[in-house]
Amino acid sequence: MIQEMIGWWENTKPTTLEQVHFASDPEADNLIKGNVTAFAIAAALDRRGRAMDIWNVPLGLQRRWGHLDTARIRQMNPEEVANFPEIQEVPAQVSKFHLGKTIVDLAEVVQRDCHGDANALFGGTFKEILGRLDGIFGIGPGIARMMVILRMLYFGLQPEPGGELLPKLDTHVQRVFYRTGTVTRCTDAEVRHALRGCDYRQIAMVDQAAWCLGQDFCWSRQPRCHECPIQGACPKRGIG
Numbered sequence: 001m002i003q004e005m006i007g008w009w010e011n012t013k014p015t016t017l018e019q020v021h022f023a024s025d026p027e028a029d030n031l032i033k034g035n036v037t038a039f040a041i042a043a044a045l046d047r048r049g050r051a052m053d054i055w056n057v058p059l060g061l062q063r064r065w066g067h068l069d070t071a072r073i074r075q076m077n078p079e080e081v082a083n084f085p086e087i088q089e090v091p092a093q094v095s096k097f098h099l100g101k102t103i104v105d106l107a108e109v110v111q112r113d114c115h116g117d118a119n120a121l122f123g124g125t126f127k128e129i130l131g132r133l134d135g136i137f138g139i140g141p142g143i144a145r146m147m148v149i150l151r152m153l154y155f156g157l158q159p160e161p162g163g164e165l166l167p168k169l170d171t172h173v174q175r176v177f178y179r180t181g182t183v184t185r186c187t188d189a190e191v192r193h194a195l196r197g198c199d200y201r202q203i204a205m206v207d208q209a210a211w212c213l214g215q216d217f218c219w220s221r222q223p224r225c226h227e228c229p230i231q232g233a234c235p236k237r238g239i240g
Contacts, residue, residue, distance in 0.1 A: 001180040001181060001182050001230070001233060001234065002182065002194060002195065002198065002202075002206055004230045004233045005180075005205070005206050005209035005210060005213070005230065006198075006202055006205050006206060006209065008209055008213075008229050008230055009205045009206075009208060009209040009212075010205065012229070013208070013209075013212070014154075016154070017033055017154045017155065020154050021052070022039075022042065022052070022055040023042070023052055023053075023055035023056045023059070024052040024053055024055075024056060025056045025059060027059055028055060028056040028057075028058065028059035028060075029055070031058055031059050031062065032055055032058065035058070035068060036118040036119050036121070036122075037058075037068045037070060037110070037118040038058035038059070038062070038068055039058075039147075039150075039151075039155075040106055040110075040118060040121060040147070041057065041058045041061070041068070041103055041106065042054060042055040042057060042058050043143065043146065043147045043150065044102050044103070044106055044136065044138060044139050044143065044147075045057060045090060045092060045099055045102065045103075046092075046143070046146070047092045047093070047094050047138075047143070053090075053091055054090055054091065054092060057086050057087070057090060060085075060086035061084070061086050061103075064084060064086060070106075070107035070108075070110040070111055070116065070118060071107075071111055071116060073103065073104060073107035074104060074107040074108045074110075074111050076103075076104055076107075077104075078097060078100040078101035078103075078104045078105075079097060079100060080100070081099075081100035081101075081103055081104060082095075082096040082097045082098075082099060082100030082101075083096075083100075084100075087099050087100055087103075094138075098137075098138055099138070101137050101138065102136065102137050102138035102139065105136050105137040105138070106136050106139075109121070109132065109135065109136050113132060114132075121133065122147075122148070122151050122157055122159070124159065124160055124162075125159055125160045125161065125162030125163050126148070126159045126160075126161075126162060126163035126164060126165050126200070127162050127163025127164075128162070128163070129144075129148055129159055130144045130145065130148060130163065130165075133147055133148070142168040142169065142170060143168070145165065145166060145167065145168045145207070146168045146207075148165060148204075149165070149167075149168070149203075149204040149207050149208065152200065152201060152204045153201075153204050153205070153208065159200075164192070165200050165203050165204070166188055166191055166192060166195070166203065167191060167203065167206060167207035167210065168207060168211075169186055169188075169191065170211065171214070171220075172210065172211045172213075172214025172215050172218070173186075173207065173210040173211050173214060174186040175214050175218055175220060176210040176211075176213045176214045176218050177191065177194070177210060178237060178238065179218060179223075179234065179235075179236060179237045179238055179239060180230070180233075180234050180235065180237070181234075181235045181237055182194050213228065213229075213230065217229075223239060225239065
């Protein structure tokens with residue numbers, strides 16, 4: 001099933017930055033693609049909400065502040081940031097204060113650990129990058145993995161050897177991995193075993209393929225198996 005997911009992703013999904021869209025607003029999308037701070041803020045806020053609307057937020061903040069300067073953002077009060085309309089309107093099922101604190105803490109890490117260069121958030125080995133991102137308030141291992149995967153697939157990120165990369169095991173990915181028979185339990189250990197022999201880029205593609213399949217076809221209720229592009233190889237485990 002892993003190879004089926006990789007093949008489907010390679011043959012049908014965007015392969016370049018110009019082809020992919022993160023935000024619903026074209027201007028916000030261009031900002032995300034050209035400004036690593038905007039990318040990091042949007043990705044850090046992407047928690048169980050309407051993703052493409054969340055990725056509009058950095059543009060709104062830039063318009064409000066006139067900048068996305070991490071040296072200035074780190075000095076802001078998280079509660080004040082949380083009260084800006086751009087954050088209050090974020091369609092995420094988490095505390096708005098937590099979102100504000102994430103933005104301020106991200107700016108702090110860029111200034112303290114990356115010498116003010118947001119590009120350095122993604123510098124070094126997989127272990128170093130994931131550890132750095134995971135240390136930012138509100139960014140757990142799953143979001144850290146997602147950020148690295150997106151940078152690899154569309155921004156040319158090639159981390160140095162060292163450490164491992166696994167998919168972000170959100171509900172979509174877990175459901176697809178289980179129903180396709182990729183794993184019996186969706187743990188890091190079983191997923192690691194299922195992906196043995198895959199290189200880092202293939203792991204990134206599996207993550208995105210499983211997420212898209214879960215979102216578009218492999219629903220928790222009334223899955224659209226008859227429309228799923230990998231239905232021929234799927235055992236449909238747990239589906240009545």
